[in-house]
Amino acid sequence: MDHSEERWPKDIRDCANAIWSCDTIDKATTFIQPMPSQSAPIALPNYVAGELRLPSSPSTTYIDSFEPKTGRLLYSLPCTQPNDVEEAIQHARSAFRTWSKTSRSERSRHLRRVSDLLQEHRELFAVWESIDQGKTLERARIEVDRAISNFSYFSTYILHEQTAARMADGVALTYEHRSPAGVFALISPWNMPLYLLTWKIAPCIAFGCTAVAKPSEITSMSAYLLGILLQKAGLPPGVVNIVLGDGATTGAALVASPLIEGVSFTGGTATGIAIRRATAHQIRKHLSLELGGKNPTLIFADAMADASTRKHAIRTAASAAFENQGEICLCGSRIYVERSVYEPFVDAFTLYVRDKYSVGKGSMGAVASLQHYNKIRGYLQLAVEENATFRLGAVPPMLRENSNQGYWIEPTILTDVAPASALQKDEIFGPVVTITPFDTEEEAIRLANASEYGLAAVLLTTDGARMRRVGEQIEAGLVWVNCWLVRELGTPFGGMKNSGTGREGGEYSRDVFTVVRTLHLPA
Known part of the structure; x- marks a missing residue:
């Protein structure tokens, strides 16, 4: 690991080293087998301002996460309290001032670097995704490949996107100008943890926004690993922050914050309804809700x-x-x-x-x-x-x-x-x-x-x-x-x-993460 990781507390850093080295099923299984069945020696930290850190709030409680294939306790994670959520949002807000003005070519370079590192560590992410979510290793590999594609696709999309210009009866030239919307809450589900988290993070930062992401408390391992990877990739601190916790405490605080300009959520319809209710008075907020299906x-x-x-x-x-x-x-x-x-x-x-x-x-x-x-x-x-x-x-x-x-x-x-x-x-x-x-x-x-x-x-x-x-x-x-x-x-x-509102993908993701203004220039 590089020298900047010396900022991490030793126990967090040692745990990160150990987990990051488990890039095969055999290594990962050997690592988790000695764990006592009634305690979790692994406590996953948040990723805030470019650092792995446990929340500072003394009222923080911890949630146990179990390995689906065995039912054994796998790790614990903090239920991040509102004050720690707000701190992460403040870091994202501070980073937005610079990141939103970063050139598209520079943002593209960062996304390509993340994509390349994910490709390099493909098996590591697939192994832990399979262990943490219960899916087969083959299925996990497919989803890691799609996560790689998410960063790769948006790294090139922003270099070639188009805008519209029109002449208004010879009186004025009008054109559409887009700018990043701000800080987004990105909330992803437990069924395809890495793939759906990166489906939100990649376009968010590609279009110049910053993020506070919250994965499901059931499957937080790949988000934790992604935080380590983003730090290795040299993404500027605060551009992406990852807070762990449940929906009722951590997610609710994140969605309701007046400093959040938009919410991209994938999950159940009941939660989507709760998000709309919680933000109804915040008309400006961009909402993209991908909900249930039958x-x-x-x-x-x-x-x-x-x-x-x-x-x-x-x-x-x-x-x-x-x-x-x-x-x-x-x-x-x-x-x-x-x-x-x-x-x-x-x-x-x-x-x-x-x-x-x-x-x-x-x-x-x-x-x-x-x-x-x-x-x-x-x-x-x-x-x-x-x-x-x-x-x-x-x-x-x-x-x-x-x-x-x-x-x-x-x-x-x-x-x-x-x-x-x-x-x-x-x-x-x-x-x-x-x-x-x-x-x-x-x-x-x-x-x-x-x-x-x-x-x-x-x-x-x-x-x-x-x-x-x-x-x-x-x-x-x-x-x-x-x-x-x-x-x-x-x-x-x-x-x-009831399967949601809004669309994402290509120019539809651009609509989610940008605001548009029309300029009228005299002819």
């Missing part, structure tokens, strides 16, 4: 017409349902199948999922927390009470805290689920799907749109006209036809209805 997958008979299309349809629907244990807001958890191919699809789909996604075969991880495990378990108990048919899976056993058992749930396929059931309506956010038949295209569209959410959808068909006709009627911000989770970072990302 996404449909529509499968038409032509998608099952021959062996090739049938294989593709089953593989795509299964991937959309069970990747990352179904813990992706874009997962297709409501599958609707044209009745003429319904039973053949259900049989083939069940066989494929049993072979590909069963726990223990390397393609399914553990769900992220005991709380979430119990939530999913509650829905599966409801399925039993409502006499749904379990084509695959069952109600998992009851687990209690400190049981040292991992949070493993087998992929579950349910049929014979009533349209009004909570299983069809609520965002379960786990490895659970329902499959329902439909008879007509109009019914398929109606069923797909029968949700308070409108984030994403998958449409499987070989009919080119139907692709456009149905795709344009589905009430979702993202519609994938014969594919899933394909992303081009310039396209708008966000949902309709």
Whole structure:
């Protein structure tokens, strides 16, 4: 580590050295195995003003975080109190004065450096992301690659962005001028911790803003490692600050601060509503809220017409349902199948999922927390009470805290689920799907749109006209036809209805993180 890290307290620095050296599963497992089951010798610090530091408030409490695959205590993290949150905001505000005036080429250089360092330490981040969140190592690697792309993409975007100029009846030349909006609160969820955190940080600093970021208290390890990496990359102190803690204390203080000019949040709809209420009197605040989803997958008979299309349809629907244990807001958890191919699809789909996604075969991880495990378990108990048919899976056993058992749930396929059931309506956010038949295209569209959410959808068909006709009627911000989770970072990302407000990606991220004024110059 470089000399500037001598500012860190020795125990924090030693811990950072030890964790940073664990760049394989074997090394990381060896490091965490000796930990006593009832105590956490690792206490993750915040990253504020370019330094790793524990909060100074004497009222700071600590939150325990557990390893999903074993149920063992992994580390603790501070529940950062409002006064320490405000200190981080002040550092971001001070850094904004300089960073907002930094040239685009200089900002681009910093982002490229972060991207390069992430690439260099790709396996380190993937290893700890897999351990901390419960996902497979293969899935973690994919998400680290996307985090690398986030910094790489915005490092070049800002060098080539365009603005608009118009002549007003020969009287004046008008042009749009954009400037950084200010200090942003960036709040990311636990399901894709590094990827979604960097999806916010990269455009925020690329467009000249500074940030105070708060990851989920369930998965804070990759944010901690990112703080170390940002320090290594030489990002000026205060441009990005990372405070750890829960939503009720740390997140609420961050969002409500009058010094915060905008909030980019990814998480549950209930929290999004709370953010809007907390900031309703602060009209100026930029809000970008990417919230829940209960996404449909529509499968038409032509998608099952021959062996090739049938294989593709089953593989795509299964991937959309069970990747990352179904813990992706874009997962297709409501599958609707044209009745003429319904039973053949259900049989083939069940066989494929049993072979590909069963726990223990390397393609399914553990769900992220005991709380979430119990939530999913509650829905599966409801399925039993409502006499749904379990084509695959069952109600998992009851687990209690400190049981040292991992949070493993087998992929579950349910049929014979009533349209009004909570299983069809609520965002379960786990490895659970329902499959329902439909008879007509109009019914398929109606069923797909029968949700308070409108984030994403998958449409499987070989009919080119139907692709456009149905795709344009589905009430979702993202519609994938014969594919899933394909992303081009310039396209708008966000949902309709209760799935959020605002869009991010390319010029849409620019709208979030900048303010625009129109200048009129006499002709």
